[in-house]
Amino acid sequence: METMIGMQCFVRSAEAGSFSEAARRLGMTSAAVGKNVARLEAGLGVRLFQRSTRSLTLTEAGESFLHEVRDGLVSIQAAVDNLSSAGGQPAGVLKVSMGTGFGRAYMVPLLAPFLAKYPAISPDWHFDNRQVDLIAQGFDAAIGGGFELPPGVVARNLGPAHRILVAAPDYFNDKKAPKSPADLDAFDGIFIRSPQTGRVRPWPLRNRANEQAPITLRMRMTMSDPEAACESAQMGLGIALISVPNALPFLHDKRLVRVLSDWYVDGGTLSIYFAAQKLLPAKTRVFVDYVVEHFRAQHLAQQFSAI
Incomplete structure (x- = not known):
C-alpha cells in the first residue's frame, strides 16, 4: 500500500507540475507528497523528477515510468475502491x-x-x-x-x-x-x-x-x-x-x-x-x-x- 501511495503522489505531481498542487488534489500536505515520491524513488533506485525551487520536471526515466504506470494505477484504484465498498x-x-x-x-x-x-x-x-x-x-x-x-x-x-x-x-x-x-x-x-x-x-x-x-x-x-x-x-x-x-x-x-x-x-x-x-x-x-x-x-x- 505504501508503494501505491507513492505512485499516486508521483502521477499527480507529474500531471500538476508541482508537489503543492498534487497535494491539494490528493488532500495531503505538500511535504507528505514530496516524501512519498522520494521514498518511491529510493525504492526504485532512480530519480523520477528534476527539482528546483521554481520547477518540477520529469526525468527521462520519470517520463517512461509515468507512461507505464498511469493507466494501471487508475485500474488498481478502481479495484481497491470496489473491494472496500x-x-x-x-x-x-x-x-x-x-x-x-x-x-x-x-x-x-x-x-x-x-x-x-x-x-x-x-x-x-x-x-x-x-x-x-x-x-x-x-x-x-x-x-x-x-x-x-x-x-x-x-x-x-x-x-x-x-x-x-x-x-x-x-x-x-x-x-x-x-x-x-x-x-x-x-x-x-x-x-x-x-x-x-x-x-x-x-x-x-x-x-x-x-x-x-x-x-x-x-x-x-x-x-x-x-x-x-x-x-x-x-x-x-x-x-x-x-x-x-x-x-x-x-x-x-x-x-x-x-x-x-x-x-x-x-x-x-x-x-x-x-x-x-x-x-x-x-x-x-x-x-x-x-x-x-x-x-x-x-x-x-x-x-x-x-x-
Missing part, C-alpha cells in the same frame, strides 16, 4: 463537477433520493462553470455541454445543449419586437463569455429548416454566469442568449419570455463525462446510471430542446 454497496467520496446554476436547479434535488439508495457514498460536488481536467484534477465525473472529449474520457448523452434568446416580458412595451434575426441589431445583447477563453463565441442562430443567421445584437454586457445574465435580462437590460436548462426556471415563472421562438443556437450535447476504464469504480458507475435514468424518466432531454 461498504457491505458490497458502492461507497466512497464522489467528486463531481457541474455548472453552478445547472447543478443547483437539476442536480441538488437528486441528492436525497440518491443518498437514500446509496448511503455509503459521500458527495464532493464542485459548482463551477469552467470545464475541468477530469483525470488530472481527480474528478469522478463532470456534467456539461459542448465539450470536446480529451483522451481517456467518455461521455453519456443527457440531452441537447441548445441556447435561446430571452428578454423581460415588458421589454418590448415601448419598442417593436424583432420578427427575424435581421432585426436584432436594434437591441442590446447580454452574452455569456467562455470561462476557458474569456471571449464571447460567435454562435449562429438556426431554425427548423436548418437555415442559419448571425446574432447581431449590440454587445451591451457580458457575464460569466448564466443565472446572472438571466437576472440582468429580467431587469430589462437587454436580450440574453442563454442555455435552455438555465433559462427554463425563468420561463416557467414568466420572469422571462422567449425571443424569436423559431430560432436557437445548437451547442452540441449536454453530457455526463467520466474516465474511460474497464473497471469503473462502483460509486461512479451507479451515479452515472442514476443521472441518465433520472433524465430519461423526467423527459429532461425533451424539455431542454429549443425546437
Whole structure:
C-alpha cells in the first residue's frame, strides 16, 4: 500500500507540475507528497523528477515510468475502491463537477433520493462553470455541454445543449419586437463569455429548416454566469442568449419570455463525462446510471430542446 501511495503522489505531481498542487488534489500536505515520491524513488533506485525551487520536471526515466504506470494505477484504484465498498454497496467520496446554476436547479434535488439508495457514498460536488481536467484534477465525473472529449474520457448523452434568446416580458412595451434575426441589431445583447477563453463565441442562430443567421445584437454586457445574465435580462437590460436548462426556471415563472421562438443556437450535447476504464469504480458507475435514468424518466432531454 505504501508503494501505491507513492505512485499516486508521483502521477499527480507529474500531471500538476508541482508537489503543492498534487497535494491539494490528493488532500495531503505538500511535504507528505514530496516524501512519498522520494521514498518511491529510493525504492526504485532512480530519480523520477528534476527539482528546483521554481520547477518540477520529469526525468527521462520519470517520463517512461509515468507512461507505464498511469493507466494501471487508475485500474488498481478502481479495484481497491470496489473491494472496500461498504457491505458490497458502492461507497466512497464522489467528486463531481457541474455548472453552478445547472447543478443547483437539476442536480441538488437528486441528492436525497440518491443518498437514500446509496448511503455509503459521500458527495464532493464542485459548482463551477469552467470545464475541468477530469483525470488530472481527480474528478469522478463532470456534467456539461459542448465539450470536446480529451483522451481517456467518455461521455453519456443527457440531452441537447441548445441556447435561446430571452428578454423581460415588458421589454418590448415601448419598442417593436424583432420578427427575424435581421432585426436584432436594434437591441442590446447580454452574452455569456467562455470561462476557458474569456471571449464571447460567435454562435449562429438556426431554425427548423436548418437555415442559419448571425446574432447581431449590440454587445451591451457580458457575464460569466448564466443565472446572472438571466437576472440582468429580467431587469430589462437587454436580450440574453442563454442555455435552455438555465433559462427554463425563468420561463416557467414568466420572469422571462422567449425571443424569436423559431430560432436557437445548437451547442452540441449536454453530457455526463467520466474516465474511460474497464473497471469503473462502483460509486461512479451507479451515479452515472442514476443521472441518465433520472433524465430519461423526467423527459429532461425533451424539455431542454429549443425546437
